[in-house]
Every structure is written in C-alpha cells, then in structure tokens.
Amino acid sequence: MDLGEVATDTLRSIALFLPKALAFVAILFVGWLVARGLRMLTDKGLERVRFDRLAERGGVAGVLARGGVDASDLVARLVYYAVLLFTLQLAFGIWGPNPVSDLINAVVAWLPQAFVAIIIVVVAAAIASWVKDLISSALGGLSYGRFLATTASVFIVGLGVIAALNQVGVATTVTTPILIAVLATMAGILIVGVGGGLVRPMQSRWEGWLDRAGQESTRVAEHARAYAAGQSDASQIMSAPQTGTVYPSQAAGERPASAEPTAIIERPASAEATAYPQEAEREPLVPGFDSDQTQPIPDPRPRR
C-alpha cells in the first residue's frame, strides 16, 4: 500500500460522498422551503374557509389559546412538520437503509392517523358544543337544563377523545377502562343524586306507614280487650240466677229504693220518645220469638 493508493481511495470516497452530501443538503433546503410555503398556504387557506370559527365553536380554541396558537396555526404547523418529515425521509433515503430512515418512515406512516384523530376531536367538540347549545336553549327554563347540557357535551367530547385515542393507536386496554371509568362515574352521580333525592320522601313515607301500623296495632289491642270484656260480662250475667226476683217497686212502676239515688236521671217525655212511629214496621229480629220468655235479672249492677 503506498501513499498514492491511499490518496486515491480517499479522493474516491470524497468524490462519492460529496454529491450525496450536496444532494442531502439541497433536498433539505428545498424541503424546508416547500414546508414553509405549505405552512403559509395552509394557514391562509384554513383561515379563508373559517376553520378557526369551527374550532372556536367546538371549544377547542379555548384550550389552544392557552398554548398561544389558534387552530389553523396548529394545522399549518402540522403540515409544516409533515413536509419536513417527508423531506428528511427523502434526504436520508440517499444514504441507503439506516435506522434514522426507519424511524422517520414509522413516524410518517403514523401521521395520517394523528391527523384523523385531530379531526375527530375537533368534530366531536363541535358536535358537543352544538348539542350543548341545543339542550340549554330547549331546557333553559329548567333548573337542571344547564347541568344536562354540560353533561351531554362532556360525554360527547369524551367519546370523541376515546375515538381519537383509538385512532392514533393507543391500546384499547387503556381507553376502554377510561370509558368504563367515565360511565361508572356518571352512574354514581346518578345514583347518589337521584337516589339521594328520594331518601327524604321515602323516610317520611316509612314514618307514615310505621305510625299507621302502630295505631292499627293499638286499635286491635283495644278492640280485643273490649271484646274480652264483653265476653266476661256476658258470662257473669248469664251465670247469675236466671229466675231472680223482680223489685216490687219496679213492678209498681217506682224506682227501687235500694238503687243508688245518684244514678237516676229524670228524663222528660219529649218528642224524641214519640219519634218512633215506624217501630211497628220493623220485622222482629227472631221471628216467632216471645219476648215474655226473657227473664228479668234481679241485681241491676252485678259485680264482675
């Protein structure tokens, strides 16, 4: 190996490398120019079609504004970086297969999904906003109208976000639990809110039922006691001598002298006494019964 060969090899390498390097730089430069141009075009074009207005209605603008960009700006930047990525892909392709190219290829292949995901979120947010407007204007008079509208819009945005996450390839093992968690949270709110509202009415209703049950049992007890008292009184009366004496004074139409004097109330023979003309019309309780068989019982106040 002599110096001349080495120099020749080096020169050949440089000769081989330089055009590639120049092409690489040229591609990057042109790509950068194209990317800038496309960014400007996209920004202007989207502003022309009032994409910002759409995003604003969807409520995404409020989130983006905190980051200092508007929606068309964001999309324009996306386009810019996408074109840059394409440029990089192309430029690194010059060097043949290499890890950087693979990485860039993967990112570029993923880009459409990200784009669709952004579209999904924006559209879902817009739908949610429209639904919120609709519900709050339709149910504005109701106290829970605002709550209902907000709930619906949040729900739709959540669905959109989950769909977007699925779109960009975040595993459903992550998004499905999120969805379930959201639904479970809403169910919990419903149970506590609606069910909790029913606690007081049910409480008062239960108190009413228990009160009535208590009154009823008291009444049943009183009724049973009275019934038993009637039975025992009847037993005493009937076990007393059936053929007793009749007070002579009773037979003579006078009060018995031995009767308690304070127990007697004089009652005038008022019109009430004659107010039973229909008495004769009544049919006897037991037909053919002879009331003369009814035995007078001597003691007017039998002790129990």
Place this chain on the structure above:
Amino acid sequence: MDHGPTSPELARQVLDRYARAVGDAGRAAAAADPGVAAMLDQATATVGDALDPNRRPPLVELASYADGLTDRATSLGWRMPDPTTVDWRRADQITWRLVAVCELATAVQDEDVTAA
C-alpha cells in the same frame, strides 16, 4: 283476630245494627219512663267501667264489647229480644248492656259532630 270491627266505619255499621235490634227501642223506652231510664243509666255506667272508666270509649271498643257480649251470651242460650214486644222493665241485663252501648255510641257520635 276476627272478633268484630277494627275500623271506626265498620264499628259504626255494627253499632247501627245493634241500634236497630234493641238500642233505639230501649232508648225510646228510657226516655218515656224514668224507671227504665235509671236501668239504662246503670247499664251505661257499668259498660263504661268495664271498658275504660277514665275516658269516653271509642266506637271500636263499644262495637267490640257488644260483639263479645252477644257472642258469649248467645252461646250460653241468650236470644236477642224482639224490640217491639219487649217489656223494658223486665228486660235482661244483656239487652240492657246492648242498649247502653248504643247510648254511649250516640254520645260519641254527638261529640264527633260537635268536634267537626
């Protein structure tokens, strides 16, 4: 527990039945005859003591008492007298208790009317 009424409405119906059987006739006789009135007053006092001396007995208790009285007495051979032919001076104690129950029930009814 099927011995008689447990609601005031049912008790009122039962008491009306007793009133038609003996109560009205007995009270009419008592209004016409002071001697009969004394017997009614005694029976009324006895019934009041038998139920609850400290208060005016409610309709349910009156009806239950009358049911228990007539049920037991009938099983022991007593029969409801015919109010058109009964001799109130010689009427038996069971009958007088029934008339007393009707008298007390009328007082309760009057009280209800004045309260309402």
